[in-house]
Amino acid sequence: MTLILNKSDWDKMWQQTVTPELQKFGSDAFEEVLEMPQVAGQGYSGHIELSPGVSLGFADCEYHQDLTIEIPAHDHLIQINILLSGFLDCEGVHPRLDETRSYFSGSGVSPAVTEKHQSGGRLSFVNVEIAPQVLESFLDDRQRQLDNIKQLFKGEDWKVAFYPKVTAKMRSLAQELWHPPYHGAAKRLYLQAKVFELLALYVDLIADSQEPIRNLPRLKPDTIARIHHAKEILTAQIEHPPSLSALAQLVGVSDRTLQRGFQILFQTTVVGYLTQLRLDKAEKLLRQGDRKVAEVANLVGYGHLGHFSAAFKQRFGITPSQCLAGNKAVFGK
Incomplete structure (x- = not known):
């Protein structure tokens, strides 16, 4: 049987699980780590606020049954998602994401989407979210006028997304985010530096990209x-x-x-x-x-x-x- 949940219910289920001991995952006190709801599978997810407007998420989950999560339209930050294992289906809104195809989305309004996970499948990923004003503070006037860069700042319009091929450098950075060599303040500094290195890689990649942008549906x-x-x-x-x-x-x-x-x-x-x-x-x-x-x-x-x-x-x-x-x-x- 397929579990069908809306995003609110899914989030509540995560929040109601017992918070594991941080030492179990090698985590620090500034990290939020939650174990996966047993009704869906096993594993964990984590979240770190690195600085104002910059956060890092990670997850390693194995699903015990088919799961569908219905996510309504919502405001969206700039986002980078790299899968280290498994795949993610989003029913027509996005192409299938896997270890070879990453996700780089601008800010704006995200349309409703349905995520589908298969029983027996394992999904692990790192996810970066950045407030648009943080990225904008690094851009000069010329860069702000580049067509693909402008697409990252859609305000109240539908966001756009890119799906770059995962390069060896991208994967290496994702793994470094997953397994930082430090703890405490040094870990937080290291992770923030790696997040900005990853962001720089993606911004440089799309600045001159000729690949078509994925325009999301519009309604008047x-x-x-x-x-x-x-x-x-x-x-x-x-x-x-x-x-x-x-x-x-x-x-x-x-x-x-x-x-x-x-x-x-x-x-x-x-x-x-x-x-x-x-x-x-x-x-x-x-x-x-x-x-x-x-x-x-x-x-x-x-x-x-x-x-x-x-x-x-x-x-x-x-x-x-x-x-x-x-x-x-x-x-x-």
Whole structure:
């Protein structure tokens, strides 16, 4: 079975795990290290704030079952990600990332994306995030006018991304970030120096690059407002929602634009969003304990009890009957 989680739930699961002893990972007091939630697999991730606007992340995880993480649209810093093992699929928004292809993204707004991880797969990586003003402080007027450099600073527009081939130097720097030879203040200084060396490598690489930039999907402000209106209509009419075509007509967009808008803004389809609404309402009704499972299924628009039970278990990790009995959700809440 595939675990399907939104980003908020996934982050909460990490925060609820027992923090390991730092000595176990050779970590220092200024590092945040968390063990992977056991429901998904084993491993750990870490995060270090090196200086204002500069952070380093790292992870080494092995997945015990298929995992899908739905990440909504969000503000995005400048980011470098290099995989040391495994691969990462992001369902059409990005090409597959692996040990041969890295990720270098500018700042701006990131569209919604779905990450997919396979059971038995191991993923290890280093991740660097830098506030745009930090990089901008190093650029002179000429550099700021270079086309590819300007693409790193998109403000409230959709961000752009590059996918450079991983060179021996990139991999070497990633490994040095993973295994620094120092501890304490010396370690922090060393890591920051290596982060800026890595950033310099990428900035120099793209400054004169002729490779096409990966432009992310755009929606006009008016279209965004219409998509949000469609979401409000579904929320208000959860028991008897309009059809896809009727909903599109109500908000004044085409069926295709409506579907595309939901994918970009909410990382799901129209039907997927409606299903989520129904299941969340069902979970609340079952927690009240005064209705039978079949009655709740009918109240949220499910005519087939088996379909309702299967969808409920996929979202929450327990059956409707277990929820009615007071069992806590494994995930999804």
